[in-house]
Amino acid sequence: MFVRFGYVAMSTVVSKASPSQTMTATAFARLEDRDAAVRKLERIAEQNLANTLRLLKHNLGHDIRFYRFSSRLIPLVGHEMLAGWDPIPRLAEPFAAIGAFVREHGMRVGFHPDHFTVLSTPRPDVLAHSVADLDRHVRMLESMGLDERAKLNVHIGGAYGDKTRTMERFLRQFEALPERIRNRMMLENDDKTFTAAETLAACEALGVPMVLDIHHHAVNHGGESVAELWPRILATWEGQDVPPKIHASSPRSEQDPRSHADYVHVPDLVAFFREIAEMTPELDVMIEAKMKDGALFKLMEDLEGVEGAEKAGGASIRFSVK
DNA sequence: ACCTGTCAAGTCTGG
DNA sequence: CCAGACTTGACAGGT
Numbered sequence: 429m430f431v432r433f434g435y436v437a438m439s440t441v442v443s444k445a446s447p448s449q450t451m452t453a454t455a456f457a458r459l460e461d462r463d464a465a466v467r468k469l470e471r472i473a474e475q476n477l478a479n480t481l482r483l484l485k486h487n488l489g490h491d492i493r494f495y496r497f498s499s500r501l502i503p504l505v506g507h508e509m510l511a512g513w514d515p516i517p518r519l520a521e522p523f524a525a526i527g528a529f530v531r532e533h534g535m536r537v538g539f540h541p542d543h544f545t546v547l548s549t550p551r552p553d554v555l556a557h558s559v560a561d562l563d564r565h566v567r568m569l570e571s572m573g574l575d576e577r578a579k580l581n582v583h584i585g586g587a588y589g590d591k592t593r594t595m596e597r598f599l600r601q602f603e604a605l606p607e608r609i610r611n612r613m614m615l616e617n618d619d620k621t622f623t624a625a626e627t628l629a630a631c632e633a634l635g636v637p638m639v640l641d642i643h644h645h646a647v648n649h650g651g652e653s654v655a656e657l658w659p660r661i662l663a664t665w666e667g668q669d670v671p672p673k674i675h676a677s678s679p680r681s682e683q684d685p686r687s688h689a690d691y692v693h694v695p696d697l698v699a700f701f702r703e704i705a706e707m708t709p710e711l712d713v714m715i716e717a718k719m720k721d722g723a724l725f726k727l728m729e730d731l732e733g734v735e736g737a738e739k740a741g742g743a744s745i746r747f748s749v750k
Numbered sequence: 751a752c753c754t755g756t757c758a759a760g761t762c763t764g765g
Numbered sequence: 766c767c768a769g770a771c772t773t774g775a776c777a778g779g780t
Contacts, residue, residue: 438774452757452776500774507758543772544759554760586761620762687772 429705432671432712432744433724434494434536439483440722447480450503457509470515473502477522484529491742492724493535494673494712499542501568506561516567527572536670536712537574538614539565540581547605548585548598555601559609566609577670581614581639584622584630591622595630602634610636616675619644619686624661625652631664638664641675642700643716647686655703662708671710676700677717690718694730698737701747705736 439445449472459465480497487495502515516523530537545558562580569578588594602610615631616639617624624638624645631638638661645654665672676697680687692715704711717723724743731737731745738746 446775448774450758450775454757455776498774504758542759543761546760549760551760557759588761 429701429708429747430710430740430744431701431747432494432536432710433715433727434492434496434712434743435715435717435721435724436496436540437498438720439486440720441725442483442486442721445479445482445486447476447483447498448500449476449479450500453504453507453509456504466510466513469503469510469513470518473515473519474522476501476503477519477526481522481526481529484526484533484535486721487535488533490721490725491744492721493533493743494714495535495537496714497537497539497568499539499565502564505564506557516564516571520571523568523571524573527574530572530574530578536577536673538579538581539569541565543583545582546585547582547601548588548594550588550594550597559605562605562609562613566612569612570608576611577668579612579614579637579670580609581616583616583618584627587621591626595622595626599630599633602630602636610634614639614673616641617644617648619648621648623649623652624654624657625650628657628660628664632660636664637668637672639673639675641677641716642696643675643677643679643688646696647679654700658704659707671712672708673712673714675714675716677715688716688718691723692717692727694727694734697727698731698734702736702749705747705749 437447451469451472456465484495504510505515541561545561546554547558549555565580584598614637615627617627624640628638640654640661642654662672676692678689678693678696679685680689715724715727728743736748736750740746
């Protein structure tokens with residue numbers, strides 16, 4: 429099994445390279461010259477995109493070819509105060525530069541819209557905001573010139589006291605998404621509400637790939653093991669031009685098992701690899717640790733000497749079970 | 751330079 | 766029914 433590792437949005441290694449700089453809504457509202465205030469937002473967005481490209485170059489330098497973009501590249505976009513503002517065409521050049529770099533170096537990228545994007549919601553206003561947010565994310569990928577291998581990952585959402593009815597509503601609302609959005613969607617099990625088995629059922633019903641989060645599964649499951657779900661999870665990736673991907677993180681502590689630790693606990697990850705390696709030719713693993721790329725680098729060190737793991741580049745390994 | 755409190759969002763819980 | 770917790774990285778304002 430060939431395993432490629434990636435990380436999320438920001439670097440703890442490269443300083444002054446945040447791709448998520450912002451302005452608070454109150455600070456925006458305080459500015460008297462609205463045009464100047466909007467231009468300031470666009471300048472912040474340009475810096476975020478410039479930092480994103482810097483991080484991609486940093487990634488290339490370390491042979492990291494799997495990366496999740498920040499979902500806060502454009503400050504305050506979608507806020508009521510900025511209705512009618514369409515910054516994506518104005519940022520066409522930096523978006524295109526990012527896309528060109530990604531294509532040139534064969535990188536895998538995507539977004540994970542914030543958990544305020546909720547397709548299971550019963551509230552029409554929340555649904556409309558959510559669909560608009562997904563649309564903006566897809567437009568950014570389109571502006572980068574990236575095809576449908578670049579995807580969005582979301583959770584199913586809240587349960588609202590009735591999982592069965594909520595799931596029906598989720599499926600209905602998901603199916604109403606425009607095709608260009610639906611074709612880029614992936615669904616991920618969450619740590620409180622919809623388990624891996626439930627999320628998998630939704631993925632199968634919708635024909636959407638499933639992102640398994642092994643930490644979420646550990647703290648929220650219905651007794652199923654990952655090993656028994658994995659063949660079906662793999663099947664949701666058939667016909668996609670990208671390998672299956674998972675999220676990996678470790679609990680902060682026994683008292684606080686849901687929070688993400690600074691680094692990834694290697695034995696748990698390796699135990700998972702052992703269970704799935706023989707049926708999985710390729711796997712992309714998104715590291716979700718507080719130390720971001722710093723945790724990825726430490727993981728690569730910690731994997732040295734692990735039985736079955738053989739380094740295959742700066743941020744990838746070949747893993748086999750004896 | 752550093753520290754503490756605040757900010758955004760939607761959902762859920764406690765009162 | 767409403768206030769607060771949850772989560773996250775960064776702003777904002779103080780020293």
